[in-house]
Amino acid sequence: MLAQGVGRCLLPPCSRPARSSRGLCSAAAADAVDRVRALLQLCADRHYICPGESNAEMFRRGWSCGYGPLGVELRRNLLQQWWHSVSGSRARVFAVDTLSSSVERGAGGARVVGSELFQRILGQPELSGERLAQELKRLLLSAPSLRPSLLQGALEQFVPSLEMVNKKLPFGLAEAGLCFQPSDGSGCLAEVTQTSLVWFCSPRTSSQWLDHWARHRLKWWRKFALSPSDFSSVEVPEHELEENTSRGMKILYNFPWGLESLETLWCRGDAELLQAYKGVRSKLQSRDGRKSIPHVVSVSGNMDRGVIAFLSNSLQQLRREDSKKRLQHRKVLKIHPVLAPVKVALDTGKGATMELRQVCEGLLQEFLEARISAWPGYLDTLPTSLEHLNAKYDEMGVLFTVVIGENTLESGLLQVRSRDTTIKETMHISEIRNFVFKYISAAEKF
Known part of the structure; x- marks a missing residue:
């Protein structure tokens, strides 16, 4: 996490919100401050830059800073x-x-x-x-x-x-x-x-x-x-x-x-x-x-x-109501597929077993051999809901989240979720590597 106060002085004085009853400071300027703060916080939380206010300020100024993985x-x-x-x-x-x-x-x-x-x-x-x-x-x-x-x-x-x-x-x-x-x-x-x-x-x-x-x-x-x-x-x-x-x-x-x-x-x-x-x-x-x-x-x-x-260009801050009418905030880094640091996240959801981990290891090796960057989320020992996993991977800018479950062991089928559409589809494990490779190759041509 960044130290408290990140974003305090990120805008020049003429652009910072002025506190006046007549509203001399526009809502747009206030939104800009909030967006900068949210961006830098996200970059630190999701391993784009190293934590720390001074490091974040170096990054904002366009200098080489302490980058995360x-x-x-x-x-x-x-x-x-x-x-x-x-x-x-x-x-x-x-x-x-x-x-x-x-x-x-x-x-x-x-x-x-x-x-x-x-x-x-x-x-x-x-x-x-x-x-x-x-x-x-x-x-x-x-x-x-x-x-x-x-x-x-x-x-x-x-x-x-x-x-x-x-x-x-x-x-x-x-x-x-x-x-x-x-x-x-x-x-x-x-x-x-x-x-x-x-x-x-x-x-x-x-x-x-x-x-x-x-x-x-x-x-x-x-x-x-x-x-x-x-x-x-x-x-x-x-x-x-x-x-x-x-x-x-x-x-x-x-x-x-x-x-x-x-x-x-x-x-x-x-x-x-x-x-x-x-x-x-x-x-x-x-x-x-x-x-x-x-x-x-x-x-x-x-x-x-x-x-x-x-x-900055890829950050989207979305708001929606869930089934219980609660306002949900969703942050997504919609980085271009070619530039995205992580193309695929591999996870097992709840109840990971040795067999599921072995499947993940084999799939991870396939992606690495194809030079497709993959995040080994299945190694995380803390139980996490799929909803929280999706939120985490959206903030990391991961293109696809692949969930391997008991059904994969039985039929070879796994669940694939797209970052950009949030649509989940079922796919055979033998198809996933070529699917991701073709997706990235098509995006590179445009």
Whole structure:
């Protein structure tokens, strides 16, 4: 469970509910606060993130936080789909893997310095102020710098990659990994799981490629969304353009607390490429008929923010009356089948026996061999009603709940419940693996 008070300061002051008799604070703002609190509480309770208010706040801000088992799996699935998307959409996109720190990235940026060595220099009383400053400067300049983005690594890989494609444009270099970016005004750094596609093309086509990748990326984000309209794209205003860029686009998600960027695309020209190779133009020229220096279109994404975007987008809070007219609240994470961390939960309901557990073990092994993630609910020794099991698995985002009972031992029949429809149907045990596999495969094609 999260510590009490989660969600207290999750919205900016202008968005928080104001307490006034005239209702200056809208009901929508109050609902947004409640939705954020419910989402973060659910993520902690159902193993998407580790408990704790500070960890939840890191997650909400789009930083890499302490993920639980389901959060790790969701992020892994998201990154896997990102790889399929960028490498499968064009024939000439190649993967690279660069170092997260380097001593050759210039004097700027954050540096990695051992605290013991730093304190040893500070603890030398014989050093004057000027000498102390020189020693600290020498230490910092010799220490490796942490990358704030994946761009520089791709630029450094350009020349060997250009030779690989026989100097023909266009082509792209893709990478995913941790980057270190300022978290707030204090200067402290936060880890961010970033994705990067750096596209090298002729100068005359760079703007068209920016438009192409912007359409491609928006379509990709919307593909997995329960509410696609929450994802949008926008042109970056001219006064907000970064140095060395001529155009920019952003892929945005409409969180309960407002719009935030998931991916940013820039037309970067050739200045940074020339700088990476100290202005030696002969190394950089391509064979496009003009021997020009390629222009760079970069696409960088924050996958930690992407994880919380899909969790927020998939959360449904439903209310209904039961047979006794009591109001029931049901929370469901309707995560896309391809991204869902757990596809199937295996349970025995009440009265588990050794024979039923053995059936579950065999079925679990079948799912694992087919690379279908399954949750071994039958290992839970505490007796739980099917109603509570369904509520738990809905909050976890599990696609199907499979209940193995005495009838399974007699006839091979088991009960399968769908997360999205709540419909229960009877199926033979020999059919369930192919049923789930076909369901996920069909969802991936749309």
